[in-house]
Amino acid sequence: MAIELALTRQGHQVATAATGEEALELWQTQRPELVVLDVMLPGLDGFEVCRRIRRTDQVPIILLTARSDDIDVVVGLESGADDYVVKPVQPRVLDARIRAVLRRQGNGVADIGDTAVFGDLVIDRAAMTVTRGGVPISLTPTELKLLVELSRRPGQALSRQQLLRLVWDHDYLGDSRLVDACVQRLRAKVELVPSDPRLIRTVRGIGYRLDPPR
Amino acid sequence: MAIELALTRQGHQVATAATGEEALELWQTQRPELVVLDVMLPGLDGFEVCRRIRRTDQVPIILLTARSDDIDVVVGLESGADDYVVKPVQPRVLDARIRAVLRRQGNGVADIGDTAVFGDLVIDRAAMTVTRGGVPISLTPTELKLLVELSRRPGQALSRQQLLRLVWDHDYLGDSRLVDACVQRLRAKVELVPSDPRLIRTVRGIGYRLDPPR
DNA sequence: TCCTCCCGTCACAGCTTTGCCACAGGGGCC
DNA sequence: GGCCCCTGTGGCAAAGCTGTGACGGGAGGA
Helix, strand or coil: CHHHHHHHHCCCCCCCCCCHHHHHHHHHHHCCCCEEEECCCCCCCHHHHHHHHHHHCCCCEEEEECCCCHHHHHHHHHCCCCEEEECCCCHHHHHHHHHHHHHHHHCCCCCCCCEEEECCEEEECCCCEEEECCEEECCCHHHHHHHHHHHHCCCCCEEHHHHHHHHHCCCCCCCCCHHHHHHHHHHHHHCCCCCCCCCEEEECCCEEEECCCC | CHHHHHHHHCCCCCCCCCCHHHHHHHHHHHCCCCEEEECCCCCCCHHHHHHHHHHHCCCCEEEEECCCCHHHHHHHHHCCCCEEEECCCCHHHHHHHHHHHHHHCCCCCCCECCEEEECCEEEECCCCEEEECCEEECCCHHHHHHHHHHHHCCCCCEEHHHHHHHHHCCCCCCCCCHHHHHHHHHHHHHCCCCCCCCCEEEECCCEEEECCCC
16 A cells, blocks of 8 residues: 555555454554554454554554544544544655654653753753752752853853843842852852863853853 | 634633744743644744754644645654644644643653652542552642642742642732642642652742652 | 952851741532 | 631741852963
8 A cells, every 4th residue: 555655665664454453463463663543444443443552552653544524533532542644645744743753752751851961960951950970969049040041051151241130130230259159159069170160161351151061 | 812712711721922932932931731833923933933942842842834735744743843733723623632742742750641650659630639659648629730730740840930820820920828838738748758858849949849759 | 570350269147938837718518 | 507628828937048248369461
């Protein structure tokens, strides 16, 4: 069938079933990475196959069908399918949808969300946690905010005034050791050798910069 | 807009942006569970917004558009979107697709279907029950809602304001001990040692976070 | 070499933030 | 109508964070 050919061309390994029962058997024996199911199958229809697979397995399922009724889409998705595609479909569209589903599947556990990595320093901006070599570092709110702002602009020198505005949210114009003091406290917790900072570098006459390693 | 209304009716909490820039800002401040993006936006278009969000965040994104060109679908999905829906769309179809994407998103550690597991704490969001070590814990409606919202974003720090919006549904700007009080009551029931919380962690200067164990 | 800024460092006092508690109003259920 | 549970508020104390000013050292320029 045309779809099988197209998927094979796109580099997927494909096994095909002619009936719903056959599909279930294939799924059990082959344990595929992803299932593409036509709804109109002899024997068990696609919805039913989908539901049976879902009873025990979280394998990604894409329903494929010529029926484009809204109600079918809803029923299909509520049977546990991950996507519902209406035929006719361009091979590359199907491929894109397959990859979207697989992509989502891929990062199930170690979800690298809003995270920045500098050497062995990991800044998780979603959890608002910082670890070095996997060991959590306890930072105060201001230190954390400062580090986050620096990490948003890696390798870019930020003036004290910019930092005051970003972190402290006030336009200080006078001379102040405020930023320096906070940077010092941050270095004490974050740098391996605080007296020889490798991450938070001083830019003389300007301010500070968070260096990406190497 | 019609879609917002429909989604609200379906029980979702909705925040709307008029431009791409606004969307990015909303995403950053509100940390939604899912983003629905129209491709045709003034300013940055949906593809670009999608790509920018994807640089740092794995939040589910559904692209919504009147353009049904195959190439658009492919471009959209390759921008990192999880689904691509062509307008006009029936509200319940959109809802089904939203729920499919959310279901697919293996949220955190041992999230089976609508159940979240944190150590020996099991939150069944379908049954709206919570057990610890198999023993049911009786929570008040507000406590339950708070725990559910936290469990939907495991490991992510949520500000008091975000929690007020999610759980209490009001935009409080002033200082309030409301969230703290509820967290304290929740901890008393949920934590093994309430004075040394392991699940609901305080993020000083921010708010709270539900930690996935280890 | 010397001088001049600029930056690192430190300690402390004030203040913000949070945990905890008690209480009263209100809503729901009998 | 009465009772009970839930919920929001205010207060209090403790913990911990933060900003400031002074001082010394070091880097860079003359």
